[in-house]
Amino acid sequence: PDVGYVTGRMVYKAPDGSLTGEGCSAYMRYENVLRGLETRLGSVVGVDGGIDAVRASLYVPMRNDQQPDFVLPLSIVQRERRVVYQPHALLYEESLSVASDEFRMRTRVALRAWHALKDKAVLLNPFRHGFYAWQLFSHKWLRYLAPVFQLCALVANAALVGTAPIWNAFFALQVAFYALASVGLLLKGRRLPPPLSFPFYLCLLNGAAGNALIRFLRGERQITWTPRT
DSSP: OOEEEEEEEEEEOOOEEEEHHHHHHHHHHHHHHHHHHHHHOOOOOOTTTTSEEEEEGGGOOOOTTTHHHHHHHHHHHHTOOOEEEEEEEEEEEEEEOSHHHHHHHHHHHHHHHHHHHHHHHHGGGGHHHHHHHHHIIIIIHHHHHHHHHHHHHHHHHHHTTOOOOOHHHHHHHHHHHHHHHHHHTTTTTTTOOOOHHHHHHHHHHHHHHHHHHHHHHHHHOOOOOOOOO
């Protein structure tokens, strides 16, 4: 009776072996691991709208500009019910294979998530919501702020080049990382090993999050979009 919302396991398949598809599939596996761990702690922070269920008595209508599979679970936690992950409930879906399509989708999701985080900022109160407040902050707030940290790390490291060997080494690693991401961008239509696919997809993901943050700060909202065909 303490469970108000259940989400299943989304498995993205990349049959074409595209760089974007493989990256999306790997990212989803990472998210599923986090959801399993969060369920052990109490409630998960994010769910998959394609495979979820909510108690009818706890359902609340959403506004057109809200992201139901993010706002509704947060509303359930607000009402002191659990949101849990059930890995045996499976949904298979083909991932997007075109980088520009993935970028637009990730931007839309992040933009709507920012508005949800703003609307549900009350959940960041640890005295009321305990450890879940930290889960929400670390899993979502810090996640969508990652491009800011990534840019700051690069700029700060560049300013420290020449001051000590360790900063030179860190800067060389960052340059190598972005070089691999650039190679991945140039070869994105081919099947590539993880050393190339991971930097590319991480930069795509954080680039979309950065774009969404800028649009959020401008007060933009996105209600409709063109689905894949």
